[in-house]
Every structure is written in structure tokens, then in C-alpha cells.
Amino acid sequence: MAQKVQTILVSDLSGTELGEDGQTVKFGFLGVDYEIDLSQEEADDFANTIQKYVEAGRRVGGRRQTDAASSAKRAPSQTKAIKSWLDEQNIDYPKRGRLPQNLIDQWEQAHRS
Template sequence: MAQKVLVEMIDDLDGSEAGQTVPFGLDGVQYEIDLSDENAAAMREELATFIAAARRTGGRKTTVRASAAPTAEERERSKAIRTWALDNNWAIAERGRIPREVIAAYEESQKPAPKARKRTAKKRAAK
């Protein structure tokens, strides 16, 4: 049986279909937002006055490109993390990016517990 999986990128502002991921920074923090082409143009237009008056401090100018669709494995991992987070009282949205702190806590919870060390007969005899 053949299957066709369709992955859509959703605009983080209005829920419409997004055409691109727009990276930006403010107060030393880097962000990314998925936007439709119309909302991305509006964002750039709103920031144009501030950018024109600002000093560039480094970095390279990059081209905006649509982000790659997540693989089935990545979607399953995200689903597992969200389920774990909800079961462990983490506040998390149903969709969108998963906070780094939640991912780190999930990964820590998946590590195997350290095995108890067995005492050998030689060590017991020494006591």
C-alpha cells in the first residue's frame, strides 16, 4: 500500500500556510518565526526604519529559505517529548517549537539508571 505524507508549515501569527522561516535577533537573543510570504514582507517593512538607523555588528547576510519538512522520525520524537512533558507537568503547547529546557529534561529522563555495583567475594572477605 502506498502512502503520501503531507507536511505543512504553518504561519506562527495567523495559522495560515507559511512560506518561509524568518530568523531575527533582539537583545542578544536569536529567534525564528514561520511566516507566510505576506506576513514576512510586513515584518520586514515594520523593521525597515529601525534597521536603517541601526549599526550592523557582524554576521553574514543570509538568504531566507523555507525550512525543511520534519522527517517521520522527528515527528514521532516530538510527539513522544510532548506526551512525556504533559505527563510530567511541563507547560507545553500542542504545536510549535518545543522549548530547549523540555527537550533537555526529556533526554535526561531517557538515560538508563546507573546499575548497582555488586560486591565481589574478595571485597566481602576483606571486611
């Protein structure tokens, strides 16, 4: 007998089911590591809020991500959001394979506050 296990991601903020729009965000604060499940909109808001602290802070551990590592760790919903934004901006991009880093950088720049 075969079994199929399905995990449904639910926003830790709103309590709504996230479907493909969800992602788990990991972060640390005061020496404690956290994970939170967020929608793409909530994750973007989190990233925009914390960005000024990240830019002003000093890196104390972990590895810098290479382009390949960062794209491999990018949530499918984030890639979907980037492609959606590129379509809205009428920016051409490869429909298969990795997105070029310059396009990802454009999206990140457009979504910073």
C-alpha cells in the first residue's frame, strides 16, 4: 500500500494557507534562530523591514552565497514573483533555466523601500 503525505504551509502571521505563494524564512535575533512561514507579500515586507539593519550590520558567520547557491535556495514562489514582475515590466527573460543575476538584482532593487 502506498501513502502520500502532503504538507500544507500556513502563514504564521495570518493563519491562511499559502499554497505555492508560501515560503519559510529563517533569521536570527539576540542569539536565537527562528523560522517563520510567510506569504510572498509577508516575506517581501519582512525583507524590506530588516534590510536597513542588514546593511548597517557586520557579518559574523555563515558563507556568502554565490549566484548559483542563492538561486538554488530561492523559494519557487520568489522565482515566480520575480518572473511575474519581469512580465509586468515587459522585461524579456529566459523562460527555462536560471534567471540572470542582473534581472534578480533589478527585482530586488525595485522591491526595496
